[in-house]
Amino acid sequence: MEPVPPPAEELARLDRELAELDARRAQLLTRRAWLLAALRPPATAAAPGWNPSAWGAPPVGRPGAPAQPWGYVPGKQASAPRSAQNVLLTLGGLLLTVAAVAFTLVSWGSMGIAGRSAVLSAVTLGALITPAVLLRRGLTATAEAVTALALVLTLLDVYAVHAVAAPDTDGRGFTAVACAVLAALWTAYGLALGKLRLPLPAAVVLAQWPLLFWAWAAGAPALVVGWALLVTAVMDGVIALRGRGLGVRITACAAGAALGLSALLVGLTLSTTASGPLGASAPGALLLAAAAAALAGVWHAPKGFALVGGAVAGLTAVAAVGGVPAAALPDGWPVLAYLLCGLALTAVVRTRLPRDAARGVLAASAAVVAGALVGAVPLVAAVLLGPVTLLPDVWAGSPEGFRSALGSTLPWSESAMAPVVLALTAALLGSAYRWWPSLVRIAAPLTAREPGTAGTPGTAGTPGTTGSAPEGWSQGAAAYGAGAPWCAPGGAAVRRRPSEAVLRGAAGAGAVALGWGALLSAGAVLNVPYALAVGAETLLVAGLLALAVRGAGRGRDTAAVPVTALVAAVAGAVSVGLLSLASEGASYAVTGALAALFAGAAVRAGAGVPRAVCAVAAVAWGTVLTGFAGRSLEFAPYESAPLLLLVPALTVLLGARLRRDAVALPVELAGVPGALVAVGLAVSDAPFLALTLALCGVLAAGAAVRPERRQAAGRLAAGLFVLAAWVRLAASGVSFPEAYTLPVTVPALVVGFLRRREDPEASSWTAYGPGLAATLLPSLAVAWTDPDWQRPLLLGVAALVVTLLGARHRLQALLVLGGAVLALDALHELAPYVVQVAGALPRWLPPALAGLLLLVVGATYEQRLRDARRLKDALGRMR
Known part of the structure; x- marks a missing residue:
């Protein structure tokens, strides 16, 4: 249920909605008036701002006047003469x-x-x-x-x-x-001859150089040059806001932007290279003056310029104020001074600056914070990924300090500010998450929609408001927004703002992630003992899991915090697991603790993705623990393979216990990687490989007992059993193909028999074809190269039995396969005698016999054709 807001907040919300409705009504009325004016006859007056020739409408002249060419504008010369004149x-x-x-x-x-x-x-x-x-x-x-x-x-x-x-x-x-x-x-x-467009822009260009050349001529220091640039840029800003004509304003705006940026670069360079606070105060004054000038201009600037001006003012103020204490701080710590100044910019919500300018200042604050956080990323990455260097020397011994286990060459003294920056930002976001309703009330003037807009920031409003349409545009087009599709409601592409719950969740998620990074990096900066680092990171994983479990299942808009906590817990668990590889005792303690923590989180979490993730992680850490046991017992890799199957066996039992629970399938699938690792370890020894495959088959058969797993797990179990038998036979030196094919044939025929008993309409090829082909075809291939008589004899007897059974029970697969194998086997046996007889006969006899056969077949062709059709029909009636 949604909480009922306080009366004051509900009243403010109603006022905003009513204002939006009034603005929308004004837009629709303006658009209606424009459409009515466009539909009037050409003789009537056009709507305000309507220029028919600008929209491609043919001009209407006085009665009897000669027709003008298309595109002709009364009172102006034709385009071709004008071009020639120019x-x-x-x-x-x-x-x-x-x-x-x-x-x-x-x-x-x-x-x-x-x-x-x-x-x-x-x-x-x-x-x-x-x-x-x-x-x-x-x-x-x-x-x-x-x-x-x-x-x-x-x-x-x-x-x-x-x-x-x-x-x-x-x-x-x-x-x-x-x-x-x-x-x-x-x-x-230019003022005297107001119709000329060139003199005033030329005067603006010429006005850019007096102060700059004066400072150059006087040999002034860089700071004076910066002031000259700034004063000239301020003059350009005044001209851009108050000047006459579009050309003058554009020229002044471009020149002011270039000179103002140059002044800021001069001040920033002098501030960052100052030798002390006193040296940084003079360029700081220049930067503060630039910030004040930018803020003074935003009161009269259009919407886009006000936003940019607020951002420039905010960044410049941070550089000015933060540069003074930064000059006295050691390497790496000046970032903290700028960060504090950037956070102080958030107080702009309490000022009376124009809304767009205040948004620009807040954007500058966010940019400063983001820049400070980017500087802390390398340290956090080194703490998370550094333990990977321990993989080549597992259990080589505990290092003395945390840094020794990371194998990183970061400048630790310069990175000391990273935990402070992360913690400070995390505290700010956490405070925003905790007191979000108060923050919303404070920032309400910045988030309210402007009158005359369609609820989309940045769209053109009605004439007379900030960001109104330029002169000469029709009121309808201005109300509908520049370049926006008119079919969209309000004339602008509606962009849905994220809800307050989503924004609050994002703040909470950022606080969790940054706080976690601060705690991780603090241990590396302080170089705490190895045992303390391992224990602290394990406890941090436990806290993150508790936060993830506590907030799981509360709704999609509030899921950012628990999801972030869960992701951080998984990443932190991998990192501390790698970190524990330096010591055998630490490996057992950390891996067991992680398995228990994730298992407990899976039990306590509600249904959903967090529970499945925790369950899978618990299975993974349990598998790692069994691998450690094999190494401690000094088993060879292939000898450790059966030990690794303990966790997959537990997953099969848990799957049977959980039954229809949504987490059952992820748990069972999580045991598969452990089984694959066991098979991979046993590859070097054939007997152990056969044993491992057989044990995997037993586990698959155990899962196949359940009806919902029977089809997939049953096939997998059959395949694993057959593969285990083949590996065992190969390890024993058995080379007869029947030893490999019969273990496949017998179960396949049994399954086919059961299938036919349940479904008598099932095809014999589906029921018996695969099983018979698995033995008959390989044996036939070997028999053709076998010089002895036993295999062809046994194969022929088996094929004869299969053929007779197929004829007796009218089974097509048995009759065709058995007959074909029997014929080919007989041909193989008779081939030597045929060759011997053919060698003893005269050479003219074989062609004569062939010709005679063709004559007989030709004479009885119709009868042979009817016999073939009857045979085809007889086979077709078989199953």
């Missing part, structure tokens, strides 16, 4: 630019000061005045081309002034001043 203007501007550059570089020095001034003033002034005249005449494209020429001329004028008027001036300082002056000039020019 090409001509571009070529003209390029030619004028080349001429100006050539004049400045080549002919400038041959003129006097008066001529220089006159040319410079006249050309530049003319290039700046001409666009204004062209705009009044409506020649916008031509004005843009002349403006581009004017821009190049101003740059050439600056170069000319430096080359002639101030040649001794420092080039970097002069460039800084010139860029500032040109940026101011082109800003004023």
Whole structure:
């Protein structure tokens, strides 16, 4: 039963649902209005933002006007003339630019000061005045081309002034001043001639360089260069938010991103390479200023930019604050300082930042935590996989410390922070799991859906909200989301959010996994004694099993914690099992404890996968324990094979005891690997192999007693018994094929007889064919190469008996097989005499006899054909 929420929480939930319904109603009404406008006659007014030509609709002209070509837009030139015009203007501007550059570089020095001034003033002034005249005449494209020429001329004028008027001036300082002056000039020019699109973006580009070249000219340190980059990036951010025109905003945004990233790289490099806290405080101030600027911009930025800005601000703040104490910490420990700062970012849920910005800050916090956890992975992997190195030297003796048993060359002093990082993160996730309802109430403003959305984060809302559709789009398209399929509810592909139970389970699972890793790695970092490490890891497996058993069967949404605990328990059991191989006593103690722990967990766990996994693990550890017993008794590998069959025998008994229980089949199948290992160990000795196969057959026959296992286990038992007999015969030097085939034939014929008695309609080929073929065919093959007379005689007698039985009881398989073997055996026996007679007869006699036979057959063909048909029908009536 679901718990009844408190009144305050239920009221908040109802308010959210009502807001969603209102937003959905507004979207549907907007879409309805758009559709009605689209269905109106062409003479009526179109819906707001509707542009027929943009959607491919043919334009409607005034009555009597000449028809316009498809794609014609009133008030604009055709596409072909416009393209030709652009090409001509571009070529003209390029030619004028080349001429100006050539004049400045080549002919400038041959003129006097008066001529220089006159040319410079006249050309530049003319290039700046001409666009204004062209705009009044409506020649916008031509004005843009002349403006581009004017821009190049101003740059050439600056170069000319430096080359002639101030040649001794420092080039970097002069460039800084010139860029500032040109940026101011082109800003004023662009504002005065608002229809031109080039001046303002050009001014933005020129404004990027004054501070940077000033710092370069002054020989400023890297920190000052970083501040210059940051101040310029902040200016670009202001322009991107408040600038006029899309081109200006895009240019400022791209430039601000590049310079801001450069400033962050400078500050981060200086912070991480600082020699102490005081040295790290100055670049920390630069990074904090960058974080503050990013947060200041998110209040007015669109949705996507607000999210990125919040993430950048969070990461930058972590680098700024964490870099100061990190500079004083030894190697490996600075990660802890950054982790603490990253965790402190979660306090953003208590602030009044915009929702997308707060989400970005939380994403930055998660990224910092994930980075810290990645640094701890090598140590945990070394603790888990390190004991594999003990396999070549089993029971070589207990090492002195935990690290000696791992065989790892990790820098342990630098890895000392890993357990602390893991434990701290595990504690945070555990706290979130424990107090999840309170956390949900605190984070409710961040998880609530925006008004005007379809319940999907990131979809476009209604106009006027954050993330609204761009200008020029129809309201219907904006309400339905950019690029989203209109057939989807709300106009956006609905993405189901994970439920609170799933999120809480994920937090609990992370806490379990990270806490387990912290405890494992702590023993390696502290280098505890070997016995203490083995005991602690065994107890840790016991605790994980208890947690898995306690939480098993509570529901799919809450199964993350017990499943994670079970997986960790299995992995930890394998690791501690390998770790115990260094000592004989530790191997017995750990393996026995693990077998008992998993068996107890299987008994206590409810029905389901955890119970089956625990049962299988208990069987596996029991098999390992019997293998240790054989090694302790100093048995040869093949002598240990029967001992390994003790656990498979117990699984057969447990299967019979559990009967219809769902865990019965996994338990029985878990004993199969032990039997296979026993067979593999016994391969080197044929008598022991035969014994092992026979014992496996006995176990399979015991399982076949149960009706639900009879078919599969019965066949397996028969095959194992036959294989055991063959191996025993081969070991005894028996080479007669009948000794191998008769043990198969007799049971097969008995089974066939029982089958025919239960089902008289069963085919004789199914009942008796396999058994008879198993003996007759191999014996016939050997008889054809046997020079003695006893085997062919006995085979012929047996085939004759089989043939007579088939004829007596009208059994097709016996008649055909027995007759065929009898004929081939007789042919084998008569072949020498036929050859001898053929050699004594004249050479003309065999062809004559063959011709005579053909004549007789041809003369009686119809009769022979009727006889063959009767024989076929007679055989067909047999079973």
